[in-house]
Amino acid sequence: MTTKTILPNGLTILLKEMHHAPVICFMVWYRVGSRHERPGLTGVSHWVEHMMFKGTPTFPDGTLDRLVSREGGQWNAFTWLDFTAYYETMPANRIDLALRLEADRMVNTIMDADEVESERAVIIAERQMYENDPDFLLNEELTAVAFRVHPYHHEVIGDLADLQTMTRDDLLAHYRHYYAPPQATLVVVGDFDTAVMLTRLQELYGGIPAGENGVPVVRPEPPQNGERRVVVHGPGDTAYLTVAYRAPAASHPDFFPLALLNAAWAGGSSLGMFGGSGSNKSSRLYKALVNTELAASVSGGLTPTIDPFLYTIQAVVRHGRSLDEVEAALDAELARLHTEPITQAELDKALKRAKADFVLAGESITGQAQLLGMAEAVVGDYRWYETVLDQLHAVTLADIERVRATYLRKRYRVVGRYEPDSEMTGAMAVDEEQTNG
Numbered sequence: 001m002t003t004k005t006i007l008p009n010g011l012t013i014l015l016k017e018m019h020h021a022p023v024i025c026f027m028v029w030y031r032v033g034s035r036h037e038r039p040g041l042t043g044v045s046h047w048v049e050h051m052m053f054k055g056t057p058t059f060p061d062g063t064l065d066r067l068v069s070r071e072g073g074q075w076n077a078f079t080w081l082d083f084t085a086y087y088e089t090m091p092a093n094r095i096d097l098a099l100r101l102e103a104d105r106m107v108n109t110i111m112d113a114d115e116v117e118s119e120r121a122v123i124i125a126e127r128q129m130y131e132n133d134p135d136f137l138l139n140e141e142l143t144a145v146a147f148r149v150h151p152y153h154h155e156v157i158g159d160l161a162d163l164q165t166m167t168r169d170d171l172l173a174h175y176r177h178y179y180a181p182p183q184a185t186l187v188v189v190g191d192f193d194t195a196v197m198l199t200r201l202q203e204l205y206g207g208i209p210a211g212e213n214g215v216p217v218v219r220p221e222p223p224q225n226g227e228r229r230v231v232v233h234g235p236g237d238t239a240y241l242t243v244a245y246r247a248p249a250a251s252h253p254d255f256f257p258l259a260l261l262n263a264a265w266a267g268g269s270s271l272g273m274f275g276g277s278g279s280n281k282s283s284r285l286y287k288a289l290v291n292t293e294l295a296a297s298v299s300g301g302l303t304p305t306i307d308p309f310l311y312t313i314q315a316v317v318r319h320g321r322s323l324d325e326v327e328a329a330l331d332a333e334l335a336r337l338h339t340e341p342i343t344q345a346e347l348d349k350a351l352k353r354a355k356a357d358f359v360l361a362g363e364s365i366t367g368q369a370q371l372l373g374m375a376e377a378v379v380g381d382y383r384w385y386e387t388v389l390d391q392l393h394a395v396t397l398a399d400i401e402r403v404r405a406t407y408l409r410k411r412y413r414v415v416g417r418y419e420p421d422s423e424m425t426g427a428m429a430v431d432e433e434q435t436n437g
Contacts, residue, residue, distance in 0.1 A: 009207075011206075012376065013185070015192075017190075021190075024092045025368070029184065029185040031183045032083065033045050033081050033082045034151065034154060035152055035306070037151060038151070040165075041162060042159045042162045045174070046079040049086075053077070054112065056105050058108065059104060068097065068098070071094040072090065073091070073094065074089050075087060075098070081306075081309070083378070085373060086102060111171055120164075120166075123157065123163055124160065130157065134420075138416050142230055142416035146228070146310060149219050152221075180208075180209070181208055188201075189369040221307075225411065227411055227414070229417075230416050232417070238296075238316060239417070241314065241330070242313070242314045243414075243416070244413060246308060249305055251306075261408075265300065292329070299314055342400050343397075358389070
C-alpha cells in the first residue's frame, strides 16, 4: 500500500513499505526536464544535475561518494524530458544519510565558478561522444523535425551552442527556481515504518521554503498535416530507419491500447522505466523484416510523457540490403495491419509479454520507487502505476483497431534515414591514424 502526503510547503511524499529485505530506496523527483528549457538554455537541467554532485558546505565535494559507499549504498541521478530524479538505495538502518544529504542539496548546492567551467568541458565532451553514435544523430534530427514549437524539440543534453555560452548565473537561477518543494516528490520504498519515516521527512523537509512555482510549458505542438522526412549522413557502415508516429500522453486513454498494439506488432512492451523498447521473434515486424534478412533488428518504443510525444519503430538495415527495401517492407506491414487487424491470439500474447516486462521492471525496491515516482511526475498521480495491469486487461480488439486508425497514419509520421557516408568514415579513419601516428 502506498500513502501520499503533501506538506504545507507543497512537497509531495510517497511511502510504500516492503519488508522482504532490510533495504530502502529513497528518491527525489523534480518536475523539471528538457521540456522546461528555452532556446539559449537547452541542456541546463542536465547540467544542474551534474552540479548537484559537487557538494554543499555540510557535505563538501568528494565526501558524498565516500559517505554513501561506506554505508553500503548506491546512488545516482538521471534527467529526462519531463523530470530530473536522484536516488539512493541503502541498508535500511543507514538511510538517514540519504534523507539528510538530499534535503541539504535541495537548498545548499554549491555552484562554484571553477566547477561550472570544469563540468562544461565534461558535458561538451559527452555530447561530442554522442555525435559519433548514428542512433543519437538520427534521433536528434528526427525529433527536431517532429517538434517545431514544443520544447520536446531538443535533446536532453542540449545544443552545443548553448553548452558553450551558458553561465553560472543561468545554472543557479534554474536550480533556485525548480529545486523547491512544490516541484518535488519524495519517494521511499522498502523496510521502514510509515509513521516514523513520515515524521523524519517532515523534520528534514517541512521547513524548506516553498519558493516559486515552476513555469508551465504552454507551447503545444500544432497539428501535423503531412509526412515529414529527414536524411542524416554520418560515419559508420550501417544504415538505420526510424519511423515516428504521433503518440498520446501517458494520461490519455489511448496510451495503453497503443502500448499493446506495439507489443503485438513490433514486440516492445512500452512499460519499462522510460517506456522500454524491444523486439521478439513472434511479432509481425520481426517476421517481416528480420526473418527475411532485410534488417538485423527491429524494435518499437512508446515513452510515457506529460504531453503527446512519439511512438517509434526503428530498424537496423542488414548489410547488403537497402533502406528502400526495409521501408517498403515496413509500409507493407502497415497496410496489412489495416486489412488483417491484430487477432485475439496476438493480443493475448502481447498482454502476457507486457505484463511480464512490467512486473520485472518493478521487481526490486529501486524499480518500484522509479515507477511510482515516474507516474507521479508524469501523470500527476502515482496510482497510474498501480493500475497498469487493470488498464492493460481492459484493452479490447476494438481499442487496438481504434488506435491503429488514429495514430498509425502516414500523414502524421516522420521518417528518418541514417545513410552511412563512406567518405566521412574514411576521413575519420585517416585523422585517427595521423593522430595515433
